[in-house]
Amino acid sequence: MTSHVYYRKWRPQSLGEVVGQKPITDTLLSALRQQRVAQAYLFCGPRGTGKTSTGRILAKAVNCLTNEGTGEPCNTCSMCQAVTQGSAMDVIEIDAATFTQVDRIRELTERANYAPAEGRFKVYIIDEVHMLSTSASNALLKTLEEPPPRVIFILATTELHKILPTILSRCQRFDFRRLTTADVTDKLAEVAKAEGVDIDREGLTLLARAAGGSLRDAENLLQQTATVCQGTISLRQVQDSLGLTGDGRAGQLMQAIAEADAAAGIRLLAGVAADGVDLKQFNREVIEKLRQVLLVKAGTADSLNLTDEELLAAKTAAAAASMDYIMRALKGFISLAGNTDMTTPLAMEMALMDAVLPPAAPVAAAPASSHSPVRPAEPRKPVSPPAAAKPAAAKPDAEPAPVTTRAESPAPPRPETPGPAPSPAAEPVSTLEELRNNWPNILGCAPPKLRRSSALAILRSAGVQPVSFTDGVVTLSFKFPIHMNKINEPENRRITAEILSACLGVPCEVNCLHEPPANHLVKEAQRRGAEIINVDNVEE
Secondary structure, eight states: OOOSOHHHHTOOOSGGGSTTOHHHHHHHHHHHHTTOOOSEEEEEOSTTSSHHHHHHHHHHHHHOTTTTTSSSOOSOSHHHHHHHHTOOTTEEEEEGGGOOOHHHHHHHHHHTTSOOSSSSOEEEEEETGGGSOHHHHHHHHHHHHSOOTTEEEEEEESOGGGSOHHHHTTSEEEEOOOOOHHHHHHHHHHHHHHHTOOBOHHHHHHHHHHHTTOHHHHHHHHHHHHHHOOSSBOHHHHHHHHTOOOOTHHHHHHHHHHTTOHHHHHHHHHHHHHTTOOHHHHHHHHHHHHHHHHHHHTTOGGGTOOOHHHHHHHHHHHHHSOHHHHHHHHHHHHGGGSSOOOSSTHHHHHHHHHHHSOOOOOGGGSOOSTTSOOOOOOOOOOOOOOGGGSOTTOOTTSOOHHHHHHHHOOOOOOTTOOSSOOOTTOOOOOSHHHHHHTHHHHHHTSOGGGTTOHHHHHHTSTTEEEEEEETTEEEEEESSHHHHHHHTSHHHHHHHHHHHHHHHSSOOEEEEEEOOTTOHHHHHHHHTTOOOSOHHHHHO
């Protein structure tokens, strides 16, 4: 039983074993064969892509006693083995995160002037070189530009933008790319076979995806899974070891979103929450499903490396939705990935509704016709002063002075004015039937400052309908109790009343009730024109 972790035990020992970086390894191998090795290299790219490993292989190759620095290292001579074991005196590895002081760099450059002790070249591998301070980087410049004979510098970094341009100009730069899922999966299959780990291909693919293009992370995940699971490792065991929900309902929600089926999506989210599924992780899986639909819609399905079943589901969803619609849905769920409270499914329900419901059209763009959206009622005219305040002998054709002054004054509009004066053709809603018929258009007339409120998003959902409009009190029926409870919060109730008051042109209050699903008699009575006058009795 070895004590080495997988990523150290299976570190590549030759350029040909480096995974996914063939253009770079071919270039370095050609330089070795032509004996044109540069004095300084800069390896940059994401973590776990082989930067430090390639630097060690290059250090072995230039000092190999068998090949004499003209090709791949033999890995059998004393120099190759010393480099592999980390005991070679002429290969010095430095972690720049703990080597930031300028005095340490000056000491390094002074030691670089000494000839190699054992090999042909003294090789300095400086990892995470972007961590060097500015003064330390400047102290390294002259040595990089004109290094002593038989000295090679290999710099590695994951943050290229932090490297000084003067450093970049003195190095041969190689960009290591993020590894593909297929490359990582193939390497994991090789490691699993050698370690006697029985795991199916789907499980390896899931590990590769979770690693995000880092082979080191993927090998760590494989070892973690092999430690936890015994015998044949199934896909479900891999999901459990990674903390993934592995819930097929993420794909079902993707399909409901694609088909704009809000009711099915809400029911599904309620079931997921009731089962105690981690909603943050479930949201991440929904985002991945929507991304798959987006790429399939864009015609790049071959870049996803999906199974036949996953590809069919993504194609079905892509066929049911437009590109703009998919983009809007994806943006909505991505916005929840930050610090959003995910203890309840409300945030995901809101994202679902925002995706499914079409954006409200601006009020000004609506044509003035019999089918126009209902706009705020025309503001009332200023009330004339009492008769006692008017002149006693005013001429019939003369305007009263106070009214004339108020009409011509540039004073701001009265507080009760709900917004810009609408067209005279707009009429206020006065009956429940008119309110129901114009419900979507009324919500489209909400003041701009409230159009991004969560209260308006809930009001626009398919599960909210007005059931009574009496004496300025609007009673709203909710299909889902969670939405009713949210609107009943003091702030949301105030915003809802403000929205309805601005849209209807009269001060409004809001009353909420949960619609009983089995009360068909009440529904039939409402269909025939009846109005609810006692909300408490309806909920019994």
